[in-house]
Amino acid sequence: MEWITDLFTDYTLRTVALGSALLGITAGSLGGFALLRRQSLLGDAISHAALPGIAIAFLLTGSKAPLVLIIGAAVAGWSGAALITTVTTRTRIKYDSALGVMLSVFFGFGLVLLTFIQRQPNSNQAGLDSFLFGQAAALVERDVLVIFAIGAAVLLLMTLFWKEFKILSFDSDFLGTLGFPVRRLDHLLTTLFVIAIVIGLQTVGVVLMSAMIIAPGAAARQWTDRLGRMIVLSGFIGAVAGVGGAVASSMIPSLPTGPTIVLIVSCIVFFSLLFAPNRGLVFRRIREWKAGKMLRVDAVLVDLYTLASQHSSAEHPHSERVLDVMSTISGPARRTLVLLKDLELARQIDSTHWSLTPSGVSRAESVIERQFGVAS
Amino acid sequence: MSASFEIQLIAVVVAVTCAIPGVFLVLQRMSMMSDAISHAILPGIVVAFLLTGDLGSPWMILGAAMAGVLTVALVELLRKTGLLKEDAAIGIVFPALFSVGVVLIAQYAGDVHLDIDAVLLGELAFAPFDRMTINGVDFGPRALFVMSAIFCVDVAFIVLFFKELKLTSFDKALAGALGFAPAFLHYVLMGLVSITAVGAFDAVGSILVVALMVAPPATAYLLTDSLKPMIFISVGIGALSAISGYWMAHFLDASIAGSMATMTGVIFLTAVVFAPHRGLWSVRKRRSSQQIVFGRKMLVIHLYNHEGLPEANQECRVDHLEDHLRWDHLFATRAIKSSLQLSLIKQHGALLSLTETGREVARKSLVEL
Numbered sequence: 001m002e003w004i005t006d007l008f009t010d011y012t013l014r015t016v017a018l019g020s021a022l023l024g025i026t027a028g029s030l031g032g033f034a035l036l037r038r039q040s041l042l043g044d045a046i047s048h049a050a051l052p053g054i055a056i057a058f059l060l061t062g063s064k065a066p067l068v069l070i071i072g073a074a075v076a077g078w079s080g081a082a083l084i085t086t087v088t089t090r091t092r093i094k095y096d097s098a099l100g101v102m103l104s105v106f107f108g109f110g111l112v113l114l115t116f117i118q119r120q121p122n123s124n125q126a127g128l129d130s131f132l133f134g135q136a137a138a139l140v141e142r143d144v145l146v147i148f149a150i151g152a153a154v155l156l157l158m159t160l161f162w163k164e165f166k167i168l169s170f171d172s173d174f175l176g177t178l179g180f181p182v183r184r185l186d187h188l189l190t191t192l193f194v195i196a197i198v199i200g201l202q203t204v205g206v207v208l209m210s211a212m213i214i215a216p217g218a219a220a221r222q223w224t225d226r227l228g229r230m231i232v233l234s235g236f237i238g239a240v241a242g243v244g245g246a247v248a249s250s251m252i253p254s255l256p257t258g259p260t261i262v263l264i265v266s267c268i269v270f271f272s273l274l275f276a277p278n279r280g281l282v283f284r285r286i287r288e289w290k291a292g293k294m295l296r297v298d299a300v301l302v303d304l305y306t307l308a309s310q311h312s313s314a315e316h317p318h319s320e321r322v323l324d325v326m327s328t329i330s331g332p333a334r335r336t337l338v339l340l341k342d343l344e345l346a347r348q349i350d351s352t353h354w355s356l357t358p359s360g361v362s363r364a365e366s367v368i369e370r371q372f373g374v375a376s
Numbered sequence: 377m378s379a380s381f382e383i384q385l386i387a388v389v390v391a392v393t394c395a396i397p398g399v400f401l402v403l404q405r406m407s408m409m410s411d412a413i414s415h416a417i418l419p420g421i422v423v424a425f426l427l428t429g430d431l432g433s434p435w436m437i438l439g440a441a442m443a444g445v446l447t448v449a450l451v452e453l454l455r456k457t458g459l460l461k462e463d464a465a466i467g468i469v470f471p472a473l474f475s476v477g478v479v480l481i482a483q484y485a486g487d488v489h490l491d492i493d494a495v496l497l498g499e500l501a502f503a504p505f506d507r508m509t510i511n512g513v514d515f516g517p518r519a520l521f522v523m524s525a526i527f528c529v530d531v532a533f534i535v536l537f538f539k540e541l542k543l544t545s546f547d548k549a550l551a552g553a554l555g556f557a558p559a560f561l562h563y564v565l566m567g568l569v570s571i572t573a574v575g576a577f578d579a580v581g582s583i584l585v586v587a588l589m590v591a592p593p594a595t596a597y598l599l600t601d602s603l604k605p606m607i608f609i610s611v612g613i614g615a616l617s618a619i620s621g622y623w624m625a626h627f628l629d630a631s632i633a634g635s636m637a638t639m640t641g642v643i644f645l646t647a648v649v650f651a652p653h654r655g656l657w658s659v660r661k662r663r664s665s666q667q668i669v670f671g672r673k674m675l676v677i678h679l680y681n682h683e684g685l686p687e688a689n690q691e692c693r694v695d696h697l698e699d700h701l702r703w704d705h706l707f708a709t710r711a712i713k714s715s716l717q718l719s720l721i722k723q724h725g726a727l728l729s730l731t732e733t734g735r736e737v738a739r740k741s742l743v744e745l
Binding site: 097098101103104114215217222256 | 402405406407408410411457459460461463464466468471472474475476478479482583584585586587589590591593594597598624628629630631633634636637641644648654655656659
């Protein structure tokens with residue numbers, strides 16, 4: 001439990017954890033919107049497209065101040081996103097091809113610029129390539145302050161335009177009929193999205209930033225059907241993954257922070273897909289199993305009732321073998337008959353004979369009425 | 377062979393080999409799978425490397441191909457749960473697998489020649505140093521042989537399964553109904569993409585594989601409407617990007633792979649703007665000429681409607697068109713000028729009247745309407 005105290009006392013760990021947490025919150029929240037708008041992979045494309053912007057910003061200003069590079073990255077990322085929209089809406093190129101082309105071409109161009117810068121004499125370029133894979137350990141207080149300021153502004157704007165963004169994500173045509181400027185709101189949300197991505201590039205890197213955008217939202221989506229809760233949860237998951245990655249990589253030698261954050265958030269997604277109530281696979285399977293059990297119970301009950309209706313008494317005993325043959329369910333009827341006994345709908349007369357109880361009779365009648373619309 | 381020539385040769389073979397499966401990715405709207413696969417093969421390569429201790433072994437290609445197919449299967453599994461859309465599923469699977477690869481490298485392979493920079497970015501300039509020698513005889517760079525072998529596998533696959541691939545790409549449901557097993561073909565294609573990606577990543581790195589796989593076919597998609605020309609155009613554009621990229625890198629003293637990707641992008645954007653029929657430029661020109669044709673028709677119909685009637689002196693004035701037809705001044709001037717040129721109308725001061733041809737055109741247009 002040493003890491004808990006380290007988290008507050010160790011300067012490097014505290015800075016890295018705080019920075020990663022802030023990134024996680026911002027990227028997670030905006031990523032939630034992207035997930036709902038089916039723009040998950042746009043985040044991937046934007047983060048790759050940002051690379052030439054970083055290089056150009058450095059070439060133009062010669063400065064490596066985080067704010068300068070972030071602005072360059074944002075402009076490039078935004079242009080990438082705009083080009084993707086232009087190409088898909090104005091030519092026959094499909095969305096996926098446009099994403100693939102812009103992502104890789106911008107990245108390739110960024111690489112050209114980076115290698116070009118590196119081979120210039122006397123330039124103070126060391127550290128620019130940390131944007132490729134991220135260097136969380138290199139975060140200093142100044143970076144964290146920049147991340148905090150920008151992240152807070154992004155989240156504030158998101159809150160201010162909450163209801164507009166909400167309708168935009170679910171029904172943008174409706175937003176238009178209400179008289180809101182859909183295109184401008186779309187641009188605003190995309191801009192916030194771009195900013196949320198580019199502030200994380202230095203920490204997590206171009207390649208893994210897309211996971212920070214997509215995964216928290218995908219995990220949060222499984223737990224709730226309400227947008228507000230989903231976005232908050234998504235930000236929280238992003239923060240947990242950020243802190244977890246920072247702590248884990250500080251404790252285990254040569255464990256890189258970025259990939260660790262991604263692995264943690266992937267595990268959270270996996271857990272959510274399995275165990276989230278309602279949507280989770282495990283609970284869904286249990287529900288299906290229970291529903292299947294009740295369907296079998298009703299089927300055998302109706303069979304028993306049909307047999308009994310040919311006798312004077314509704315509680316006339318019948319052989320298991322007959323039910324096996326009659327039944328439309330798979331497997332022997334005995335399994336289900338035992339269930340019927342537990343539910344006190346049928347009773348066992350001897351080793352192979354069963355009869356309905358009075359409550360079984362009334363339930364069978366109600367099932368028949370429900371299925372066929374008539375009481376027999 | 378000089379190093380410069382060898383590098384260009386390798387670049388061309390890589391670009392051409394990537395373009396071939398890329399055509400089908402673009403047509404089947406699965407371009408982003410190339411991004412996912414080219415990242416996700418990393419753990420396959422690392423595991424194969426850790427098991428065999430050899431960077432050049434065929435096991436690496438096998439490991440990578442398996443990782444690629446695993447990616448496709450995982451994406452499919454996630455999508456089938458109905459809990460995630462396909463794009464989110466892709467976006468979750470490949471960073472996770474890539475991270476596994478990075479962590480494995482950092483933990484176990486830190487000292488050997490397998491660093492992430494090389495995997496992601498590649499370095500074509502070093503390719504000629506890795507020679508293929510048998511019994512001491514130098515046959516050429518190893519990358520050239522590996523890529524050529526993969527190229528042959530790609531071509532053989534396309535030739536053998538051409539009609540199946542064509543049908544699956546354009547009408548998956550029909551392919552299934554006719555018993556062509558589109559799911560099986562899908563996995564084979566993805567395996568092919570993985571093998572191609574692993575062969576290419578050594579030279580150009582995993583992200584730029586995406587450029588070579590997607591951009592040339594996407595460009596070709598703007599230039600043609602049939603499959604065979606699309607394959608050949610893609611291959612041609614791939615080769616062109618490779619050579620022009622090499623020289624761009626040469627003059628800028630920058631990354632060759634990055635320059636090749638940049639060139640694919642330049643060619644793509646050129647096609648977006650200038651492609652015949654589908655480019656922005658020709659669409660714009662067509663629209664504007666259609667507007668004028670429409671304007672002429674409107675004008676002659678308008679004149680025909682009011683011809684010989686008492687209000688004609690008012691209705692057939694030039695400046696009245698702007699009010700009546702809600703045309704702006706510029707457009708009205710263009711429509712009138714174009715109609716005068718084709719001698720559909722005559723102008724007497726501010727008044728317009730129809731010629732015999734103009735009357736004929738107006739009648740025809742009214743019948744069309």
